[in-house]
Amino acid sequence: MYTAVKPLSKYLQFKSVHIYDAIFTLHSKCTVALLLACTFLLSSKQYFGDPIQCVKQKDVDISMDYIHAYCWIYGAYMQDNVTLAPSRRVNALLQCRPDVVGREVPPENRRYIRYYQWVVLVLLLESFVFYLPAFLWKLWEGGRLKHLCDDFHKIAVCKDKSRSHLRILVNYFTSDYKETHFRYFVIYVFCEILNISISLVNILLLDVFFGGFWARYYDALLALYDGDFEQWNSITMQVFPKCSKCEVFIGGAGGSDSKYDFLCLLPLNMLNEKIFAFLWMWFIFVTGLVSLKFLYRLVTVFYPGMRFQLMRARTRFMPKSHLQLALRNCSFGDWFVLMRVGNNISPEMFRKLLEELYEAQSLTKRVPPGADEI
Structure with a gap:
């Protein structure tokens, strides 16, 4: 598994000159590394198997590959009346009890799990979006800090060269670069504002994507903190169910459709619920940090x-x-x-x-x- 995320180690290597501050690095670089690591893990079938696995009766003459592809494309579903205190019937459905799963669920009570196939793509897209401010700042910064500071790391053992470069810095800061430095500052603040905007938009979009993700996971994490694993499972299954149903329609010999009902397992949701529990806390953490950093920036300005x-x-x-x-x-x-x-x-x-x-x-x-x- 380490080989899957090993390329990220080079991305997180410390540079001799830091063009980002600590909070900027946490938001734009560490978050990107976390999202890419989660993407690699979820897309590695050798560790967690196929994303969807369905079972069929012996008398059904349909290829399992077709069933898996059909349910993956058109989406499996579950009962839509799950609450924070599920009834026995809903608990039985979530636990894949055959006596309940075999019953018909009315179309109006179905909640299709179509987000399932988009999770990896969403994480990948988030990684690109979170990296955008760091990329823009690196592009606009133009190597100014490296030009000013890099020589100190290279000539630290040579006092004469160090004094010579120090005089160069003195001449630089006694020269008139006020407009250049003002633009430098404005661009950096713009990237910080972009960090805040990305964090807030990301929170809103995840809530829409998973349907009440933030409120539900708050209760789930409280249950986990209290050691109530049964409550944790019942809440997280509302967002990431492990068991679902799928209806497959096959054209019969007479031209009419034949409907087949299958029970499907969603193995990756065992990993999704834990990944997004951590990301829930991480996104709240970095959003709070970049917001506080922006308040600090306003204080230093005024x-x-x-x-x-x-x-x-x-x-x-x-x-x-x-x-x-x-x-x-x-x-x-x-x-x-x-x-x-x-x-x-x-x-x-x-x-x-x-x-x-x-x-x-x-x-x-x-x-x-x-x-x-x-």
């Missing part, structure tokens, strides 16, 4: 004091007056890029960078305007 305190916390023991002077001409976009650089170099090196910026600003402050032209 409260300059917050930005200064965050920078001061990262520079550790640097005097407050020195830091204020180093950030004297620092716009919001400059601050954002500085913080991103700080996430990719050591705290000691970042403090040296701010001290060099302080020295550069002090020199500019002491030299009268136009003195360099004399």
